[in-house]
Every structure is written in structure tokens, then in C-alpha cells.
Amino acid sequence: MKCLLMLDLLGIDDQGEEAPEYLLNSLDGHLPIAGDSESKDYQTSTIVDDKTYVVEISEDGGESWINVKIFDNLTRSWLIPTVLGMKPVQLKGHSTLLLNNGRILVVKKDYPLDDCIWFLEVDTPFVKEQKKILGTEVVAWSKGVIGSSPKPIVISGPSGVGKGTLINKLMKEFPSKYGFSVSHTTRAPREKELNGVHYHFTERSVMEKDIRDGKFLEFASVHGNLYGTSIEAVEAVTDSGKRCILDIDVQGARSVRASSLDAIFIFICPPSFEELEERLRARGTETEEQVQKRLRNARAELDEGRSPGLFDHILVNDDLETCYENLKKLLASDENAGTLYQPTTENMKVHVSHMEYRADEKILLHCGTNGTGVKVPSFFMLDTSSLKGGAPGRTRGLNGYTVVIR
Ligand SMILES: Nc1nc2c(ncn2[C@@H]2O[C@H](COP(=O)(O)OP(=O)(O)O)[C@@H](O)[C@H]2O)c(=O)[nH]1
Ligand SMILES: Nc1ncnc2c1ncn2[C@@H]1O[C@H](COP(=O)(O)OP(=O)(O)O)[C@@H](O)[C@H]1O
Numbered sequence: 258m259k260c261l262l263m264l265d266l267l268g269i270d271d272q273g274e275e276a277p278e279y280l281l282n283s284l285d286g287h288l289p290i291a292g293d294s295e296s297k298d299y300q301t302s303t304i305v306d307d308k309t310y311v312v313e314i315s316e317d318g319g320e321s322w323i324n325v326k327i328f329d330n331l332t333r334s335w336l337i338p339t340v341l342g343m344k345p346v347q348l349k350g351h352s353t354l355l356l357n358n359g360r361i362l363v364v365k366k367d368y369p370l371d372d373c374i375w376f377l378e379v380d381t382p383f384v385k386e387q388k389k390i391l392g393t394e395v396v397a398w399s400k401g402v403i404g405s406s407p408k409p410i411v412i413s414g415p416s417g418v419g420k421g422t423l424i425n426k427l428m429k430e431f432p433s434k435y436g437f438s439v440s441h442t443t444r445a446p447r448e449k450e451l452n453g454v455h456y457h458f459t460e461r462s463v464m465e466k467d468i469r470d471g472k473f474l475e476f477a478s479v480h481g482n483l484y485g486t487s488i489e490a491v492e493a494v495t496d497s498g499k500r501c502i503l504d505i506d507v508q509g510a511r512s513v514r515a516s517s518l519d520a521i522f523i524f525i526c527p528p529s530f531e532e533l534e535e536r537l538r539a540r541g542t543e544t545e546e547q548v549q550k551r552l553r554n555a556r557a558e559l560d561e562g563r564s565p566g567l568f569d570h571i572l573v574n575d576d577l578e579t580c581y582e583n584l585k586k587l588l589a590s591d592e593n594a595g596t597l598y599q600p601t602t603e604n605m606k607v608h609v610s611h612m613e614y615r616a617d618e619k620i621l622l623h624c625g626t627n628g629t630g631v632k633v634p635s636f637f638m639l640d641t642s643s644l645k646g647g648a649p650g651r652t653r654g655l656n657g658y659t660v661v662i663r
Pocket of ligand 1: 413414415416417421440441444475476477479480484485486504505506507508509510
């Protein structure tokens with residue numbers, strides 16, 4: 258059984274002949290763990306170069322969880338990888354299909370389309386980078402999202418330049434369009450700052466553990482405190498259909514640039530260093546010592562911010578209203594560059610039972626039942642040709658359409 262499935266993935270059938278037209282990996286092809294016919298445990302295997310990635314579901318007492326292990330076909334030994342990202346839960350079965358970009362498509366059995374598509378990244382740029390950093394085998398999960406999403410906006414600039422002021426204006430004028438990524442920080446709250454609104458104010462030890470557990474898209478030590486953007490902070494805003502705004506320092510912007518998050522990067526400059534100093538003092542939220550530290554750091558940030566390749570746009574915040582108008586213009590032109598695809602919810606109430614690879618990065622999903630549980634054969638063509646993002650967040654940009662068989 259196991260052997261058969263692997264041959265399927267290679268595009269060869271059990272007669273040793275080339276599989277026609279597409280690869281078929283049926284959800285009915287779950288592999289009961291050998292020697293335990295009563296077991297509700299399942300596994301699928303996918304060969305990528307010298308390695309076989311085994312995704313297995315274990316069930317116990319109504320709970321189910323998913324494990325990934327790797328068989329090294331050269332050394333004939335098992336490897337336990339570091340697993341990053343948000344993983345699927347409550348699986349009743351699954352099927353896997355190798356895509357050509359270091360990702361394995363994992364489809365949960367008997368779930369609606371908007372909750373059944375997952376990606377296990379095994380050889381993407383993000384995973385390669387993490388392998389180097391961690392020195393272990395790495396795999397990373399991300400949830401697939403049908404339809405495109407508005408691009409997040411990263412705003413950086415030295416302390417006191419007016420980032421918060423500009424972002425507040427934008428959120429006030431367009432509350433249903435923009436959402437703020439609430440960062441975590443170890444710094445103490447300022448007067449009037451609310452936990453969960455301006456920041457998640459966090460103990461350093463807790464934040465360090467969450468960083469180790471892979472919950473952060475980026476983090477940096479800024480002015481002596483730890484700041485970081487959790488993956489969920491960004492994805493929750495984007496999932497709600499809003500354009501996510503990140504107010505992060507230049508180091509954080511660099512990390513996001515290197516991540517899979519497809520964002521627009523804006524750097525805010527002061528008209529002069531003297532003006533920056535004046536604004537920072539006039540705000541009156543920092544001690545003199547803290548002001549001095551922020552000003553020292555500002556010089557380096559201004560140099561870095563202007564370095565080529567990091568920021569897409571630089572705005573000078575001299576007159577506030579002028580800068581705000583320029584920011585709005587810039588965001589409007591960027592918005593128009595991409596058309597948003599939103600599939601109808603009707604398409605998304607079906608339950609998937611099989612999948613087949615077709616040409617042009619399209620995958621045909623066989624959907625057995627409709628939303629009311631009535632058995633009606635239906636098909637959904639999943640288009641993976643315009644994927645955006647990926648682990649450790651969401652894989653967005655999936656397109657699709659129902660297929661009518663006449
Ligand atoms: N890398 C990173 N920087 C952040 C994050 N949140 C805030 N910052 C940056 O940390 C710096 C200090 O922020 P804050 O203490 O609120 O003071 P402010 O700069 O005077 O507004 C600013 O440059 C913020 O952009 C984050 O999640 N990640
Ligand atoms: N264009 C501007 N001209 C004068 N003061 C400004 C301008 N933009 C912001 N400010 C003021 O400067 C101070 C710092 O702005 P803030 O938004 O808190 O900066 P940041 O978030 O970048 O640290 C605030 O008191 C704000 O009211």
C-alpha cells in the first residue's frame with residue numbers, strides 16, 4: 258500500500274508504466290500504520306529528492322494531532338524535524354500532493370474548502386533559511402487561503418518622527434479598511450497606552466519562549482527593549498479583510514523583507530534632526546536618558562532607512578497634513594495595482610474527497626458533498642499558480658472555480 262502511493266507520487270503506476278496526464282493521490286489511500294489494523298492512525302508519504310516526508314495523524318480519546326517525520330533515503334535513517342508555523346488540527350484523514358516549489362499540498366478530508374487546504378513547506382526559501390539558523394531539518398506549515406488579500410504595509414522611521422500619528426489618522430479615517438498589527442514588547446506601558454490595543458505588554462521570559470516556539474514573524478531589540486510582530490497579529494488583521502499596518506523598526510523591516518510576507522515598505526523621515534529632537538521632547542513620554550538613547554539610535558536608523566533596496570518609498574514628515582495626503586496617495590496607487598479576487602461562498606461549502614494534479618499548477622479537487630451534507634458529485638479546480646506569502650504565516654493567492662461536468 259505504502260509502495261503504491263509512493264509510485265503514484267512519482268507518476269508511475271504499479272505496472273511500471275508512466276501515469277497518464279496527472280498524478281492521483283486519493284484520500285482513500287490513507288495508510289493504516291502497519292501491524293495495527295484497529296488503529297485510527299494514518300500516514301501519507303511524499304518523496305522529495307533524497308527524503309521521504311511522512312505526515313501522520315494520531316488519534317487518541319477524541320483528540321487528533323499531526324506529526325511530520327522524514328526518512329533519509331541515503332542514510333536509511335529517520336530524522337525528526339523542527340516544525341514551524343500553525344499546523345492543521347482535528348484531521349479525520351488527509352491527502353498529500355507534491356507541488357513544484359518545495360511545498361507539499363495537504364488537504365484535510367471532509368472539511369469545507371475554506372478550511373481544508375494546508376501547505377507543508379519542505380524546501381522553500383523560508384525553510385532553507387531556517388535550516389541554516391537552527392542547524393536541524395525544518396518543515397513549516399501554513400494554511401492556504403482562497404482569494405487574494407490586501408498587501409500589508411510596513412512603516413518604519415526613527416522614534417518621534419510621527420509614525421504613530423500618521424497611522425492613527427489613517428485608521429480613524431478608514432476604520433474598515435486598515436487594521437493595526439499589535440506588536441509585543443517588553444517595555445513598560447506609557448500613560449494612556451492599553452494592553453492589547455497599542456501593544457501586548459509582555460514579560461521578557463514569556464516573549465523569548467514564544468520567539469523560540471516560532472510564533473514571531475520578526476523581532477528586534479530596540480532602545481534596550483524587545484519588540485516583535487507575532488504571525489497571528491498580522492494574519493488575523495489580513496484574515497478580517499483589512500490591510501494590515503505594521504509600525505516596526507528598521508531591523509524588523511529588514512526581517513520582514515526577508516520573510517515570505519509580501520508587503521509594501523515605507524520609511525518616514527523627519528525634515529531635520531533638530532525637528533526630530535524637538536518632537537521627541539515635546540511628546541514628553543520618555544525620560545531624558547531615554548530621549549538621548551532614541552536620538553543616538555535615530556542617526557543609524559536614518560542612514561539605514563535610506564540604504565537602497567530596503568524601503569519602497571520614503572516620505573518626509575514635515576507638514577503633517579501634506580505628509581498624510583502623500584501617504585494616502587501612495588497607498589491608493591499601490592491598492593489599484595492588484596485586483597482582489599474573492600470567490601463566492603457557494604464555492605466553499607463542499608467537502609473534499611480526492612485530488613488530481615492537472616497542468617498549469619492546477620489541481621482538481623473531487624468534492625463529495627455540499628454544505629447541507631447531501632451527496633452531490635462536484636469538482637473544484639484549485640489554481641496554485643499565483644501563491645503569495647507562505648510559512649510561517651498563511652499561503653494566500655489561491656484561486657479556483659467549480660467545474661461542471663456535462
Ligand atoms: N522590530 C520591531 N520593532 C517594533 C515593533 N513594534 C514597535 N517597534 C519599533 O520600536 C520602536 C520603539 O517604539 P515605541 O517604544 O512605541 O516608541 P516610539 O518609537 O517613540 O513610538 C519604534 O521604532 C517602533 O517602530 C515590532 O513589533 N518589531
Ligand atoms: N508633522 C509633524 N509636525 C509636528 N509635530 C508632529 C508631526 N508629526 C507628529 N508630530 C508630533 O511628534 C510627536 C511624535 O509623534 P509620534 O507619532 O508619537 O512618533 P513615532 O510614533 O514615530 O514615535 C507627537 O507629539 C506628534 O504629535
